[in-house]
Amino acid sequence: MNIKYIISKTITFIGIVIPIMLFNGIFGDENLLIGVMSVALMLMLLERDLTVHPVKHTLQLVGLNLVMGIAAFIATSNLWLAIPINLVLIFILGHSLLYDLKKPIYMPFILQYLFILFTPITLNQLPKRLLALVVGALIIMLVQILVNRNKLTQAGDKLIEQVIQSLMKKIEDMRKGISDSEDEIAGLLRELRKMISDRRKDELHLTEEARIKLSLSVALEKIALSLEKMDYIDLQKECVEDVYQFLDLAKDVFKDKTKIEQINHLGKNLVSKYDKEKVSDQVAVEMGYNIAFLNDSLQELHMLDKDKYNLVKNVEEVSTRYQCLFNKKYIKIDTVKFSFATRLAIGITLTTFMSQYFNLAQGKWMVFTILALVVPIYEVSKQKSKDRVIATITGGILALILFSIFTDTLTKVILLLLVGYINMYFTRYRYTSILYTTLAIGAASLAGEIQVLTINRIIFVIVGLVMATLINKLILHYNLEDNNNYLIHMYQATIDEMKKEAQFLMEGQASKYSIKNLLIITSMIEDKLLMNNQILEDNQIEVKLDESRALISDIYHFYICKSQAEVYQ
Template sequence: MKEFLPKLIPNTIMFLVITVFISIFKSVFGEINSSVGVTIVVALLVLMQKDLTKKPIENFLKLLTINVFLGIVSHISYGNMWIGIVLNFITLGLIGYLLTKDLNKSIILPYGLQYLFMLYKPVQGIDFTNRMIALIFGAVLIMASQYIVHSSKKEANAVGEVEDRNKLEAEICVAKYDNDEYKKFRLFEKDIYIHKKRALYAIKLGALTSITAFVTQYLGLAQGAWMSYTIFSLTEIYSEDTKVRSKKRVEGTMIGGLIVIISFLVLKDDTSRTLIILLAGYLNPFFKDYKHIIILVTISSVAPLALSHGSIFAVGQRLMFVIIGAILALIVDKLIYVTKHEDNFNKMASIKI
């Protein structure tokens, strides 16, 4: 309880702000584009840890380009599933490689999910126009929030610039002494260095998501998107992370599904059942362990389906596709690449500067 109390007020305020924002977003851009609003909020919160106001025009153009690119490519990919195999592989691969420079998935989370949400919720006509406007609005909102948060931190920014330079120098040193991490290619008379771990991670992510997206569309699997969501979540740079998260994902889905079934047996009216969805969404920020988060995410996503299709059917569908996704992630992780955190630490420890 002591761990929860300090978070109570800020998390409650955050929940209310996000709820109001999503409600306004849906009323402006349409219900079908509400998931775009969710990923915009996630991107805003993740990027808040960085100061993008140092190069405002350059960073805004990057955000704008990413959003517009993902919106257009996801539209084309769903329109032709055969072309989609290639486009999905390239797009998720680029996201997996370009946004993991620090060897973690924090930045690719909102953009990878944004692409998958748009891919599995295709729109046409005015809804597509609204989606593109929403994506442009998202880039503007993120940069505006950057100025609000970082404008009063001039001194901190100066310190941050020094830290950034030190970090860059350290990365250069690591690249210089740890050549095994990079593969050099010669292209158009230029030397290009590809980070091996990030490249292999990008290949795994792109291959798995493109294949499952094709199978889902080809077979017309109504809930097949959860295979791709699961694979995106479980595919990691380091193998032990994939194994641990896969176990927690399946366990969390089973527990969350069981909670939905029991709750729906006890609570018969839709109002009470809807409150369960809101409660799960509210409690999410209070937990850090992946298993606990998946329990709440499962409740939030399965319960709406259960309202119209029945709780057992909804839970069964979700669990089946999550298990399939976890198995695929583990198989491909084993076949394509196996590495451990310790491998990286040992190499870093051996560097003499």
């Protein structure tokens, strides 16, 4: 852990604490947790680029926050109305914010709703609460605009540089006789395509910058795949060294624009050198095509004016086949989304009712445990349940020791800030849960007996754990194998659609946006399958993906080359 990392985390922590304190000062203690969750949502959503449609996303966030605020107020006012309200709202949030291919974002939204639910207010306080929710949504989008408006340019360029450097390292390993896989390169390219996916307008149409960088990603992927086929001897050795020279120039193109002419000159020379009329080695010829593809993409990006980066050219209707496959608006019962949303809605509604009906002061921990442990995939819930118990007991003991020794309010507040700061250095669920437990009990101890709070929390967490286990096992059970089968079917269907688009191009009926979206989707499916495979450990899945990746990049390259040829005819 270096000093820069510590400084970065410290600045981030200060940047979190200050707005929360300001929020508390403006909107009062009863709305403090809205400030906390607004900051949490702000940080989580920074992973996504929402700046393509800033007005649309602002209205969505404001609308969602207002719906949650009003629903929570009605639910706390009437125990029986709370049942249908909680059931419907949690189902909608769980279903709409769990994605087949993207990282889910249901947790902070539902957690915010529960915080509002367990911090009841009077009718006179409702306007201030709704205003706090609106301000929270506006803060999220303001930070999005400040941080993410040039994300694909800044972070995307860095990723492309990393891929090029990884390719150069791969060649350096070939010189030493070291065999290396392209897993790191594939991971970087998937990350780049996630960014590109966020730059789609209406989830379909790519901006000019995103379109070109998608082609760059394919060109780099094809070079990596070609290197896998090459031996470091004779003509192929010479070809590998030529590629290294080209990449060495290309890696600095985003920092030094003056090199673009050198890159273009070298690229054209290499394409001519490895023309199929001059050499018989098919892999070397293939590499020549790949260099041409990469060079053309770099030149096109260089020629694109900055003010046209977010331009979408020739918006056209995307093929109905694509929309039917991947842009479904209806609810299907046999999916992980429906299964999860149903289980979560039942679990939270039931435990919330129990907590309110029996007036359980610490019953909310039962509800929070349901939210943490009712998860989309059954296998994940088993490990999380074990971690949750260990974390609750460990965190409870830690809180009991700390806040029994240090009893004055000021010292407790300082300790809570310190625990929150330390938590920023951990990512594993077990460790973050230990610190969250310490934080929660410590914060509650400011207004109660620490021993009673600790025991009560442990009891309610265990009750919630038992209920979550039963819900995951008995209600619409959905396991990892089901999810993988669904993803593999989607993956094959996507590749088949790419083949059809290539065929339609030959017939003059293709939609250029469909092929680009299909390519992005294959990358996202691969990412999800590889995540699942960390648990399944099925080597055949990785072999299948490697084989398919080569086919996918070939189809896309053919499509781009053919469509460009038709333009210039």
